[in-house]
Amino acid sequence: xxxxxxxxxxxxxxxxxxxxxxxxxxxxxxxxxxxxxxxxxxxxxxxxxxxxxxxxxxxxxxxxxxxxxxxxxxxxxxxxxxxxxxxxxxxxxxxxxxxxxxxxxxxxxxxxxxxxxxxxxxxxxxxxxxxxxxxxxxxxxxxxxxxxxxxxxxxxxxxxxxxxxxxxxxxxxxxxxxxxxxxxxxxxxxxxxxxxxxxxxxxxxxxxxxxxxxxxxxxxxxxxxxxxxxxxxxxxxxxxxxxxxxxxxxxxxxxxxxxxxxxxxxxxxxxxxxxxxxxxxxxxxxxxxxxxxxxxxxxxxxxxxxxxxxxxxxxxxxxxxxxxxxxxxxxxxxxxxxxxxxxxxxxxxxxxxxxxxxxxxxxxxxxxxxxxxxxxxxxxxxxxxxxxxxxxxxxxxxxxxxxxxxxxxxxxxxxxxxxxxxxxxxxxxxxxxxxxxxxxxxxxxxxxxxxxxxxxxxxxxxxxxxxxxxxxxxxxxxxxxxxxxxxxxxxxxxxx
Amino acid sequence: xxxxxxxxxxxxxxxxxxxxxxxxxxxxxxxxxxxxxxxxxxxxxxxxxxxxxxxxxxxxxxxxxxxxxxxxxxxxxxxxxxxxxxxxxxxxxxxxxxxxxxxxxxxxxxxxxxxxxxxxxxxxxxxxxxxxxxxxxxxxxxxxxxxxxxxxxxxxxxxxxxxxxxxxxxxxxxxxxxxxxxxxxxxxxxxxxxxxxxxxxxxxxxxxxxxxxxxxxxxxxxxxxxxxxxxxxxxxxxxxxxxxxxxxxxxxxxxxxxxxxxxxxxxxxxxxxxxxxxxxxxxxxxxxxxxxxxxxxxxxxxxxxxxxxxxxxxxxxxxxxxxxxxxxxxxxxxxxxxxxxxxxxxxxxxxxxxxxxxxxxxxxxxxxxxxxxxxxxxxxxxxxxxxxxxxxxxxxxxxxxxxxxxxxxxxxxxxxxxxxxxxxxxxxxxxxxxxxxxxxxxxxxxxxxxxxxxxxxxxxxxxxxxxxxxxxxxxxxxxxxxxxxxxxxxxxxxxx
Numbered sequence: 001x002x003x004x005x006x007x008x009x010x011x012x013x014x015x016x017x018x019x020x021x022x023x024x025x026x027x028x029x030x031x032x033x034x035x036x037x038x039x040x041x042x043x044x045x046x047x048x049x050x051x052x053x054x055x056x057x058x059x060x061x062x063x064x065x066x067x068x069x070x071x072x073x074x075x076x077x078x079x080x081x082x083x084x085x086x087x088x089x090x091x092x093x094x095x096x097x098x099x100x101x102x103x104x105x106x107x108x109x110x111x112x113x114x115x116x117x118x119x120x121x122x123x124x125x126x127x128x129x130x131x132x133x134x135x136x137x138x139x140x141x142x143x144x145x146x147x148x149x150x151x152x153x154x155x156x157x158x159x160x161x162x163x164x165x166x167x168x169x170x171x172x173x174x175x176x177x178x179x180x181x182x183x184x185x186x187x188x189x190x191x192x193x194x195x196x197x198x199x200x201x202x203x204x205x206x207x208x209x210x211x212x213x214x215x216x217x218x219x220x221x222x223x224x225x226x227x228x229x230x231x232x233x234x235x236x237x238x239x240x241x242x243x244x245x246x247x248x249x250x251x252x253x254x255x256x257x258x259x260x261x262x263x264x265x266x267x268x269x270x271x272x273x274x275x276x277x278x279x280x281x282x283x284x285x286x287x288x289x290x291x292x293x294x295x296x297x298x299x300x301x302x303x304x305x306x307x308x309x310x311x312x313x314x315x316x317x318x319x320x321x322x323x324x325x326x327x328x329x330x331x332x333x334x335x336x337x338x339x340x341x342x343x344x345x346x347x348x349x350x351x352x353x354x355x356x357x358x359x360x361x362x363x364x365x366x367x368x369x370x371x372x373x374x375x376x377x378x379x380x381x382x383x384x385x386x387x388x389x390x391x392x393x394x395x396x397x398x399x400x401x402x403x404x405x406x407x408x409x410x411x412x413x414x415x416x417x418x419x420x421x422x423x424x425x426x427x428x429x430x431x432x433x434x435x436x437x438x439x440x441x442x443x444x445x446x447x448x449x450x451x452x453x454x455x456x457x458x459x460x461x462x463x464x465x466x467x468x469x470x471x472x473x474x475x476x477x478x479x480x481x482x483x484x485x486x487x488x489x490x491x492x493x494x495x496x
Numbered sequence: 497x498x499x500x501x502x503x504x505x506x507x508x509x510x511x512x513x514x515x516x517x518x519x520x521x522x523x524x525x526x527x528x529x530x531x532x533x534x535x536x537x538x539x540x541x542x543x544x545x546x547x548x549x550x551x552x553x554x555x556x557x558x559x560x561x562x563x564x565x566x567x568x569x570x571x572x573x574x575x576x577x578x579x580x581x582x583x584x585x586x587x588x589x590x591x592x593x594x595x596x597x598x599x600x601x602x603x604x605x606x607x608x609x610x611x612x613x614x615x616x617x618x619x620x621x622x623x624x625x626x627x628x629x630x631x632x633x634x635x636x637x638x639x640x641x642x643x644x645x646x647x648x649x650x651x652x653x654x655x656x657x658x659x660x661x662x663x664x665x666x667x668x669x670x671x672x673x674x675x676x677x678x679x680x681x682x683x684x685x686x687x688x689x690x691x692x693x694x695x696x697x698x699x700x701x702x703x704x705x706x707x708x709x710x711x712x713x714x715x716x717x718x719x720x721x722x723x724x725x726x727x728x729x730x731x732x733x734x735x736x737x738x739x740x741x742x743x744x745x746x747x748x749x750x751x752x753x754x755x756x757x758x759x760x761x762x763x764x765x766x767x768x769x770x771x772x773x774x775x776x777x778x779x780x781x782x783x784x785x786x787x788x789x790x791x792x793x794x795x796x797x798x799x800x801x802x803x804x805x806x807x808x809x810x811x812x813x814x815x816x817x818x819x820x821x822x823x824x825x826x827x828x829x830x831x832x833x834x835x836x837x838x839x840x841x842x843x844x845x846x847x848x849x850x851x852x853x854x855x856x857x858x859x860x861x862x863x864x865x866x867x868x869x870x871x872x873x874x875x876x877x878x879x880x881x882x883x884x885x886x887x888x889x890x891x892x893x894x895x896x897x898x899x900x901x902x903x904x905x906x907x908x909x910x911x912x913x914x915x916x917x918x919x920x921x922x923x924x925x926x927x928x929x930x931x932x933x934x935x936x937x938x939x940x941x942x943x944x945x946x947x948x949x950x951x952x953x954x955x956x957x958x959x960x961x962x963x964x965x966x967x968x969x970x971x972x973x974x975x976x977x978x979x980x981x982x983x984x985x986x987x988x989x990x991x992x
Contacts, residue, residue, distance in 0.1 A: 015817065016817055184680065188687055189684050190686055321511065324509075327502075350502075351500075
């Protein structure tokens with residue numbers, strides 16, 4: 001089919017506009033041609049290691065120029081990148097690497113402890129540090145996949161569902177393409193555009209900026225991590241026009257900014273990562289900071305709903321309307337469409353929506369029905385079709401932009417011999433937006449100090465997932481079907 | 497498949513940005529919401545006539561606001577529009593209507609003679625004038641196709657091959673979509689954009705502007721036909737930023753413009769319709785008129801190769817590089833790829849390229865092989881991959897074994913101050929096989945002896961390229977898109 005093939009994105013971009021800047025990182029800048037040549041070298045080095053088209057390769061890297069090069073090297077080989085969250089514990093990483101049948105893991109030089117544990121627990125997996133990879137002799141002729149198929153899998157990112165283990169979300173080249181073009185049709189795209197990325201590249205929010213860069217031919221400014229002063233500096237110095245942020249980042253920027261606001265060339269903040277608090281949006285209006293609220297997830301390859309320029313004030317608090325290529329529906333429990341102003345499950349469809357989960361036909365079938373992805377999120381649309389997201393998910397906790405799924409923490413705590421039952425919820429936190437806390441029902445007569453539970457979690461969960469408080473209780477509120485009533489846990493907090 | 501469905505383009509656009517202006521025509525303007533509502537009405541009227549999804553409906557209309565409404569009404573019903581050239585003879589129209597199995601023809605009120613002939617020759621075909629259609633009672637509930645499939649056929653436009661009958665080029669919604677987004681990624685797209693369309697809507701050059709309008713959410717200024725003064729006026733008054741032109745139109749604009757050039761908001765002319773003469777491009781540079789040369793055809797749903805902003809000066813005369821989603825190759829007679837600077841057939845591929853010709857499996861197979869469309873055009877690429885279009889293969893003159901490209905000779909003659917227009921063809925010659933001859937339109941009142949033109953050419957062209965005869969004429973035969981009809985020049989020779 002004509003419709004399905006295209007030249008490898010970076011290869012095409014380096015051909016079209018070789019001399020445009022692709023990435024600024026620290027004091028370096030690479031043009032698209034340079035980025036392509038570096039990626040080509042690394043592709044040769046990877047091939048020398050035996051990496052081949054359609055392999056799954058784990059990537060555990062920080063935001064860095066080298067990371068960009070490695071991602072594009074993997075694309076040049078037609079490899080499926082399993083992009084791993086740096087904040088996971090070794091055992092969480094092992095689980096995802098095993099589940100994805102990854103044949104190689106590329107990781108930071110500094111992750112020596114992690115490397116050791118992974119090598120012990122998953123002896124079949126080859127691991128290599130970034131420096132060792134770059135020191136390899138390269139294959140003279142890298143077997144480059146000049147043509148890609150839009151349905152080829154480009155990346156896999158794991159998300160934790162509400163129950164059980166995390167699932168690998170399949171993101172095709174087409175998903176990334178449609179996400180990038182859908183966004184451009186909404187936000188517009190001009191030659192002077194430059195996108196600041198300080199969100200992690202291992203999240204779709206950061207990775208999608210990389211894909212926009214090659215598809216648009218647009219420079220990005222890459223930061224290792226969010227730093228409010230560096231952000232404000234680079235917006236001026238590097239002529240940044242767009243920046244993706246989550247609420248906590250935007251709050252810092254608003255607080256740090258003097259009344260003068262940002263330079264005129266700055267076009268907008270693209271705000272994701274959960275419903276934005278109204279006071280923040282109002283503060284942005286006051287400081288004349290253009291903010292586009294958006295809604296999206298790993299399964300939609302970043303934003304799928306965004307507030308259009310002309311409505312950014314009159315629909316403050318709304319996430320907007322679905323991007324041109326995508327569709328949105330609010331579904332009631334009986335699967336009929338909700339009328340305006342009535343809350344229901346947010347259901348989406350479009351060419352940017354994942355085809356499913358890696359090796360999880362059942363989960364795929366459950367979440368995607370007739371092309372419609374059931375997000376599990378709750379929201380409503382107004383009479384004009386603007387989406388208002390109510391609960392990111394009734395049980396989801398968003399802490400500093402990271403998704404935390406209570407079920408995952410509950411599952412860990414339940415594995416403690418002295419824990420009989422457990423319920424986790426998120427509570428508001430001035431710094432992180434939300435933090436997880438846990439309600440524990442102890443086994444009879446067990447002496448179970450809070451500190452022990454903390455340590456138990458710390459060895460099994462990323463730090464941000466460890467509950468900040470443990471409350472002991474006689475019984476958890478559950479309905480007749482024994483489903484935990486998390487809403488009632490919130491009431492219990494208020495009573496405390 | 498998720499990837500293949502989308503909301504009907506106009507319906508989605510009217511939902512996203514209802515209050516943006518869609519079309520300016522004469523003293524009227526319609527927003528997208530108004531355009532949608534009018535189109536919905538007409539869809540109901542068409543349905544009342546028995547028109548149903550997947551029907552073929554002929555459209556023989558002039559550039560007009562009503563035409564825009566009718567086109568979108570047909571899309572709302574999922575009808576395949578057979579878009580007919582107004583300049584065809586009744587018997588040519590009958591042929592295309594019969595070939596496409598059209599069940600209805602919608603035509604201008606003023607085309608009474610044509611209507612009569614068509615009714616006589618094709619009694620099975622229902623015909624209706626625009627006014628009669630608009631006077632019909634509408635179906636209360638039009639059966640609107642809210643969702644389209646990208647592989648659904650949206651339009652059919654006939655192209656004449658060099659031999660035999662014209663063929664109906666299938667243009668899917670996907671073809672139009674990819675053409676529009678590929679163009680946006682190259683030219684950029686900003687909210688203030690406004691595209692002037694004075695090319696006929698029955699050509700892909702005009703129709704594609706209509707599709708960009710709904711896909712981008714961008715107003716267009718529609719003119720009945722090209723009028724240089726109205727063009728210059730509307731560029732100022734309606735804040736036009738982009739205009740599609742062919743060479744002769746651009747020449748008129750350049751001639752009519754005072755030294756001051758165009759207002760600053762004007763971004764560019766998109767120049768298509770055949771190789772542009774260098775003197776014209778140079779005149780544009782002198783008058784500071786940004787021109788993007790492009791190359792495309794009905795089969796590629798408009799431009800497929802365009803010169804990127806940064807190369808508009810350094811690669812003057814090139815059509816540029818293939819748009820991001822598309823690919824280009826120069827093929828030698830033995831089907832191998834030509835090396836840079838070597839002329840061969842221009843071969844293209846991409847999601848904007850037609851899947852084939854209506855009911856012509858053989859022609860489809862001949863022209864499209866493994867996804868690559870064999871254009872029949874001759875060109876070469878330079879070392880950096882920039883395309884230079886030499887000529888239509890069918891127009892190629894072979895003289896004593898040398899290839900002569902008429903466009904090259906025309907470009908030289910056009911640089912003569914007393915030449916207003918020129919057309920070159922090859923005629924049979926006993927000695928050389930073929931020799932070039934030229935038809936010249938003099939500038940008013942210029943005395944221009946044949947001998948002077950000969951000498952002018954001799955100093956600028958190899959001897960075998962110098963036309964053996966110069967014929968003076970009042971006007972050259974051009975089609976509605978102002979493209980030179982070399983076939984008619986041959987007829988003029990025979991009449992002489």
